[in-house]
Amino acid sequence: xxxxxxxxxxxxxxxxxxxxxxxxxxxxxxxxxxxxxxxxxxxxxxxxxxxxxxxxxxxxxxxxxxxxxxxxxxxxxxxxxxxxxxxxxxxxxxxxxxxxxxxxxxxxxxxxxxxxxxxxxxxxxxxxxxxxxxxxxxxxxxxxxxxxxxxxxxxxxxxxxxxxxxxxxxxxxxxxxxxxxxxxxxxxxxxxxxxxxxxxxxxxxxxxxxx
Amino acid sequence: xxxxxxxxxxxxxxxxxxxxxxxxxxxxxxxxxxxxxxxxxxxxxxxxxxxxxxxxxxxxxxxxxxxxxxxxxxxxxxxxxxxxxxxxxxxxxxxxxxxxxxxxxxxxxxxxxxxxxxxxxxxxxxxxxxxxxxxxxxxxxxxxxxxxxxxxxxxxxxxxxxxxxxxxxxxxxxxxxxxxxxxxxxxxxxxxxxxxxxxxxxxxxxxxxxx
Numbered sequence: 487x488x489x490x491x492x493x494x495x496x497x498x499x500x501x502x503x504x505x506x507x508x509x510x511x512x513x514x515x516x517x518x519x520x521x522x523x524x525x526x527x528x529x530x531x532x533x534x535x536x537x538x539x540x541x542x543x544x545x546x547x548x549x550x551x552x553x554x555x556x557x558x559x560x561x562x563x564x565x566x567x568x569x570x571x572x573x574x575x576x577x578x579x580x581x582x583x584x585x586x587x588x589x590x591x592x593x594x595x596x597x598x599x600x601x602x603x604x605x606x607x608x609x610x611x612x613x614x615x616x617x618x619x620x621x622x623x624x625x626x627x628x629x630x631x632x633x634x635x636x637x638x639x640x641x642x643x644x645x646x647x648x649x650x651x652x653x654x655x656x657x658x659x660x661x662x663x664x665x666x667x668x669x670x671x672x673x674x675x676x677x678x679x680x681x682x683x684x685x686x687x688x689x690x691x692x693x694x695x696x697x
Numbered sequence: 698x699x700x701x702x703x704x705x706x707x708x709x710x711x712x713x714x715x716x717x718x719x720x721x722x723x724x725x726x727x728x729x730x731x732x733x734x735x736x737x738x739x740x741x742x743x744x745x746x747x748x749x750x751x752x753x754x755x756x757x758x759x760x761x762x763x764x765x766x767x768x769x770x771x772x773x774x775x776x777x778x779x780x781x782x783x784x785x786x787x788x789x790x791x792x793x794x795x796x797x798x799x800x801x802x803x804x805x806x807x808x809x810x811x812x813x814x815x816x817x818x819x820x821x822x823x824x825x826x827x828x829x830x831x832x833x834x835x836x837x838x839x840x841x842x843x844x845x846x847x848x849x850x851x852x853x854x855x856x857x858x859x860x861x862x863x864x865x866x867x868x869x870x871x872x873x874x875x876x877x878x879x880x881x882x883x884x885x886x887x888x889x890x891x892x893x894x895x896x897x898x899x900x901x902x903x904x905x906x907x908x
Contacts, residue, residue, distance in 0.1 A: 509773055510787065512723040514734035521732050523725035523769040525791050558734040562720055565818045567882075567898065571826045572833040574815050576721065580736050604785050607776045608873070615782045616866055622783040648887035655827055658892045660884040662819070662901060669874040671778075676859035681869045687778065690873060 490646055491566075491577075495638040504581045504638055505530045508559035509607070509692075513537050513629075515555045515587070528557060529602035530633070535583050536590065536599045539627035555587035557631055564663040568645035569652040575645070577661060581638045587629040596623045599630075610686030666692050701857055702777075702788075706849040715792045715849055716741045719770035720818070720903075724748050724840075726766045726798070739768065740813035741844070746794050747801065747810045750838035766798035768842055775874040779856035780863040786856070788872060792849045798840040807834045810841075821897030877903050 495501065511528040514521055526538040535557055564577035590596055597618060604612040618626070644661050647653060671687045706712065722739040725732055737749040746768055775788035801807055808829060815823045829837070856870050864870075882898045 509776075510771065510789070512725075512734050512769060512771070514723075514725040514732040514767070516727055516730075516732050519727075520765055520795060521725040521727050521767045522795075523723050523734050523767045523793065525769065525771040525789065527787065554731055556725075556732045556734045558723055558736065560721065560723070560736040562877075565720075565879075567819065567822065567826075569827055570829070570833070571811050571815050571823060572829045572837070574818060574822070574826070576738065576818075578721070578736065582734065584731060584733075600782050604782050607785060607787075608778065611778065611785070612782060615778075615785070615868060616780055616863060618781070618783045622781070626783070644883065644885035648885060652827060653887055653889070656889075656892060657826060658884070658895050658898065659888050660882055660894075662882045662898060663880040664903070665878050665880060666773075667876050667878045668776075669876060671871055671873045672855065673869070673871040674855035674859060676864055677870050678864070678867075681867060683871075684869050687869065687873060692875070 491643045492639065492641040495640055498633070500640070501581050501633070501636055501638045502530060504561060504579045505535060505559050506606070508561055511537060511557045511559045513555060513557050515553050527603050528559065529599060529606050531598065531602055533633045535631045535633060536602065537587070537629050537631070538603070539587075539589065539629040552586040552588035555585065555629070555631060557583045562664060563642070564661045566641075566645050566661045567659055568647045569655045569657040569659050570647060573645050573647045575641065577641050577643070577663070579638065579640045581636060583631050583633060584635040585631045587631050590628040590630050593620060593623045596626055596628055599628050600626065608686060608690060610684070614684060668692060702854045703850065703852040706851055709844070711851070712792050712844070712847055712849045713741060715772060715790045716746060716770050717817070719772055722748060722768045722770045724766060724768050726764050738814050739770065740810060740817050742809065742813055744844045746842045746844055747813065748798070748840050748842070749814070750798075750800065750840040763797040763799035766796065766840070766842060768794045773875060774853070775872045777856050777872045778870055779858045780866045780868040780870050781858060784856050784858045784863075786852065788852050788854070788874070790849065790851045792847060794842050794844060795846040796842045798842050801839040801841050804831060804834045807837055807839055810839050811837065819897060819901060821895070825895060879903060
């Protein structure tokens with residue numbers, strides 16, 4: 487059977503769009519032979535992917551020149567219902583970055599990454615928040631990976647069994663798209679009175695982000 | 698600062714709820730020293746986690762008695778807006794399963810896992826679909842991990858800076874919940890005429906599933 491709805495992608499424009507749309511990545515690294523996969527914030531700046539490194543910090547302490555890592559960003563776009571159990575699938579966009587993760591030490595670079603993290607969560611938020619202090623930048627563990635060995639896999643549309651005998655079965659086939667919807671902002675219980683919900687939070691939408 | 702909104706969880710009831718609510722997991726394994734993190738379907742049956750193994754099959758071929766693996770399921774529940782850039786965060790539920798992933802070879806066990814995959818995507822779907830043939834079961838690569846070394850991390854609610862001097866700042870603080878919403882089912886272009894959208898697909902909701 488031809489996999490007409492699934493494809494591997496290597497162009498940076500498509501890859502960058504997935505990296506930029508995803509809210510979190512899953513960072514993989516190895517510690518004493520055991521692989522670990524930890525969800526963490528990420529942001530792309532130019533040709534590098536930056537991730538929060540606190541999860542890997544125990545491993546990193548002994549390896550100051552970097553560790554072999556894999557950062558994967560996945561957007562779940564829908565459920566694919568084929569006529570057969572076997573052909574059921576998901577629609578998704580996924581990017582896998584392989585390489586050596588190295589710690590970011592320059593305060594200015596760390597600040598730029600925290601800005602990118604914050605703006606990715608909620609565009610407009612960085613300028614509204616208290617900027618990081620020198621001490622906070624020092625306490626922030628950030629890793630970066632070059633976008634050299636990077637690829638995407640994308641599946642879209644309906645099932646792949648339309649040109650098989652299964653298509654004659656009396657079974658509904660198609661897909662159900664999934665989207666991520668923000669609900670109304672919830673104020674912190676200890677928020678000072680008289681501070682309204684900012685416009686950038688009230689009108690927040692996650693374009694291009696699903697699952 | 699106390700992390701009042703984030704906690705580690707080890708009770709199986711909470712862990713199982715996260716594993717069961719997540720649509721996909723990220724499977725980590727090591728191939729020639731390089732960690733890989735691949736999104737894949739998963740389902741829990743009793744005290745084991747089953748994952749689609751085709752992504753790891755190249756590695757598995759040489760290691761028929763299993764590979765060190767990590768399977769991580771993450772649900773993104775919201776964006777946390779603190780007064781400071783430094784304290785911005787995500788609300789999430791994440792389960793990490795460590796162990797040895799071994800291939801499932803018994804056709805009956807494979808069939809049970811495919812049933813669990815299908816029913817997790819869309820409850821009611823398995824009975825409506827053409828069941829797998831012996832050949833399809835043979836072609837399906839499934840791995841299983843025991844739920845022995847497993848833990849969850851959960852973050853809920855607003856920012857953690859309410860009892861710091863930052864709380865006096867003129868900055869809105871709180872969180873924005875995110876939920877996953879199914880859109881209307883889309884019929885395959887080659888669907889036979891006269892097959893209505895099944896009730897289980899039309900009324901589909903993802904309770905407990907976010908991000």
